[in-house]
Amino acid sequence: VNGAEVLVRALEAEGVTQLYGIPGTTIMDFLDALAGQDRIRYLSVRHEQGAAFMADGFSRAGGGVGVCVGSRGPGLTNMATAIANANDESVPLLALVGQVADGVADRDAFEELNITAMFAHVTKWCVEVRSADRIPELVQRALRTARSGRPGPVVVSVPLDVLTAEVPDDTPTQPIVRVAPPRPDADAVTRIAEILAASSRPVIIVGGGLGSDASGTAASGTAASGSDASGTAATGSGRAGVAALAARYAAPAVTTWARKDRFPNDDPHFVGVLGAGALEVTDRAVREADVILALGCRFSEFTTKRYTLLDPSTRLLHVDIDPAELGKIYPPEVAVHADATATVADLLARDEPPPNEARTRRLKELAADHDEQSKLPVDTGDETAMTTARLIGGLGAVLARRPATLIVDAPSTGVWVSRYLRFAPPATRYRASAGGAMAWGFPAALGTALARPDERVICLSGDGSFVMVAAEIETAVRENIPVVTVVANNFAYGNTRDRQRFSHGERYFGVFYDNLDLAAYARLHGAHGERVEHPAELEPAIERALDSGLPAIVDVIQDRFEGLPPGARPIPPR
Ligand SMILES: Cc1ncc(C[n+]2csc(CCOP(=O)(O)OP(=O)(O)O)c2C)c(N)n1
Ligand SMILES: [Mg+2]
Numbered sequence: 045v046n047g048a049e050v051l052v053r054a055l056e057a058e059g060v061t062q063l064y065g066i067p068g069t070t071i072m073d074f075l076d077a078l079a080g081q082d083r084i085r086y087l088s089v090r091h092e093q094g095a096a097f098m099a100d101g102f103s104r105a106g107g108g109v110g111v112c113v114g115s116r117g118p119g120l121t122n123m124a125t126a127i128a129n130a131n132d133e134s135v136p137l138l139a140l141v142g143q144v145a146d147g148v149a150d151r152d153a154f155e156e157l158n159i160t161a162m163f164a165h166v167t168k169w170c171v172e173v174r175s176a177d178r179i180p181e182l183v184q185r186a187l188r189t190a191r192s193g194r195p196g197p198v199v200v201s202v203p204l205d206v207l208t209a210e211v212p213d214d215t216p217t218q219p220i221v222r223v224a225p226p227r228p229d230a231d232a233v234t235r236i237a238e239i240l241a242a243s244s245r246p247v248i249i250v251g252g253g254l255g256s257d258a259s260g261t262a263a264s265g266t267a268a269s270g271s272d273a274s275g276t277a278a279t280g281s282g283r284a285g286v287a288a289l290a291a292r293y294a295a296p297a298v299t300t301w302a303r304k305d306r307f308p309n310d311d312p313h314f315v316g317v318l319g320a321g322a323l324e325v326t327d328r329a330v331r332e333a334d335v336i337l338a339l340g341c342r343f344s345e346f347t348t349k350r351y352t353l354l355d356p357s358t359r360l361l362h363v364d365i366d367p368a369e370l371g372k373i374y375p376p377e378v379a380v381h382a383d384a385t386a387t388v389a390d391l392l393a394r395d396e397p398p399p400n401e402a403r404t405r406r407l408k409e410l411a412a413d414h415d416e417q418s419k420l421p422v423d424t425g426d427e428t429a430m431t432t433a434r435l436i437g438g439l440g441a442v443l444a445r446r447p448a449t450l451i452v453d454a455p456s457t458g459v460w461v462s463r464y465l466r467f468a469p470p471a472t473r474y475r476a477s478a479g480g481a482m483a484w485g486f487p488a489a490l491g492t493a494l495a496r497p498d499e500r501v502i503c504l505s506g507d508g509s510f511v512m513v514a515a516e517i518e519t520a521v522r523e524n525i526p527v528v529t530v531v532a533n534n535f536a537y538g539n540t541r542d543r544q545r546f547s548h549g550e551r552y553f554g555v556f557y558d559n560l561d562l563a564a565y566a567r568l569h570g571a572h573g574e575r576v577e578h579p580a581e582l583e584p585a586i587e588r589a590l591d592s593g594l595p596a597i598v599d600v601i602q603d604r605f606e607g608l609p610p611g612a613r614p615i616p617p618r
Contacts, residue, residue, distance in 0.1 A: 249297075432607065461474070563599045
């Protein structure tokens with residue numbers, strides 16, 4: 045057999061079930077090998093960026109490690125944004141690319157790129173396979189690297205002559221190796237418990253390290269996985285575990301920007317989502333805390349309002365699976381290099397502290413303020429205007445009737461979702477991008493639907509973001525992926541328009557444009573299309589889109605100044 049066949053076998057041995065890609069000279073033998081089997085599904089897409097964001101969505105939805113495929117140079121550079129975004133956001137991903145044949149390498153051959161040099165900085169690992177008999181070893185290591193520890197993207201480059209090289213048919217695949225996530229040191233757990241018990245204004249910050257769908261630990265059967273599949277109250281892991289921990293210390297809990305559904309939103313300890321446009325009460329809970337327990341969060345610029353959120357006098361207890369994150373932004377008093385879910389479980393295994401009145405009183409005050417502030421503002425103005433308040437209200441009403449995963453791209457409407465919609469997994473789930481790359485949403489929604497074919501997926505996108513990847517509607521129709529995409533269509537790069545509103549004297553430049561009729565565009569492809577111009581049309585249109593069973597676009601026509609909720613501002617540029 046040839047290297048391409050061995051590559052297919054190696055992927056299959058690792059449990060890969062789907063690939064998304066675009067062909068090119070260097071990977072034609074790989075496609076040939078895929079064509080001769082039916083264990084791995086190959087979906088041809090319309091842009092490599094789409095393939096990589098789809099793989100990202102597949103990973104986040106718990107489908108395993110998402111894999112995207114491209115031919116050398118330009119095929120891979122088209123994936124670069126998605127790879128860098130996955131690196132920012134700890135998403136496991138494998139980008140599999142061809143490379144010029146070794147026989148002509150280093151001559152600036154056609155579309156040749158120094159792949160390992162270029163991608164070293166935005167991947168967890170980037171490797172070029174030098175001989176076909178090492179394909180099983182390196183593919184296995186790549187996938188293990190992607191999913192272990194702090195997950196992230198890997199690039200595997202396979203030169204053409206490695207794919208065509210002959211190897212014995214009995215070239216073995218390697219047995220799967222999974223790395224158990226590190227458990228916390230017992231002394232550190234004791235210190236955390238003691239400091240929390242002595243605190244008067246604690247807060248728990250829940251980040252992506254807790255109960256991650258993408259951790260890959262569920263597949264290994266090891267303890268301490270908090271994925272949607274295994275995060276049950278019975279085991280005290282994941283979402284239920286951290287809610288129990290919050291209850292034990294009467295501690296309010298907040299989540300980082302993209303992780304809203306990592307804490308039960310209907311729990312009385314939940315006081316909101318950090319990040320741009322966070323509610324006043326959410327920021328206050330953190331700013332005024334005497335003790336912060338940070339579980340698997342990296343204190344991103346976004347979450348910390350440009351590193352201004354924490355008071356230097358606050359005692360920080362920081363748990364993270366990546367030791368590089370401990371002390372990187374804020375120096376912790378207790379730094380725990382461990383899996384966050386395992387740490388929660390170990391904390392819960394200790395004796396209950398006595399109740400504390402001061403903490404309970406503060407929690408009640410914050411919870412009451414959160415209840416008040418997280419009520420969707422009611423529009424009293426022109427009832428025919430398709431305002432964002434009405435858009436979010438309608439979307440929330442549909443989600444309450446028709447449970448789905450909501451995928452939110454980078455639109456200004458994201459702030460509304462993070463403030464005002466509540467998610468109760470597993471019925472309703474929420475996925476957002478924190479790296480900020482526009483265009484993530486629609487393809488990530490396709491990947492989510494591919495990972496969870498029995499569940500519904502709704503994508504909320506801005507028009508600017510959606511149009512960047514709109515070509516993938518053809519992929520969705522051809523491959524029968526019934527994602528409903530609601531486009532908040534304000535004919536503007538709204539988020540950047542608001543920077544001009546607040547920081548550039550309302551001098552609007554380069555932020556407005558025209559869009560074609562996106563509902564008609566959908567129908568031209570054989571998808572379902574709805575154009576919504578009046579608030580009363582919104583909910584029935586989304587319902588019809590869901591009922592159609594087709595990929596669908598609901599094009600919601602708005603005023604070009606629609607965007608952020610009242611009082612919210614982009615983080616100032618300086
Ligand atoms: C790939 C990429 N380019 C540019 C930006 C900067 N940016 C952030 S949001 C935004 C505008 C988004 O417009 P749209 O998707 O229509 O959403 P809206 O804010 O209008 O709701 C821009 C240009 C980005 N985040 N990612
Ligand atoms: Mg817009």
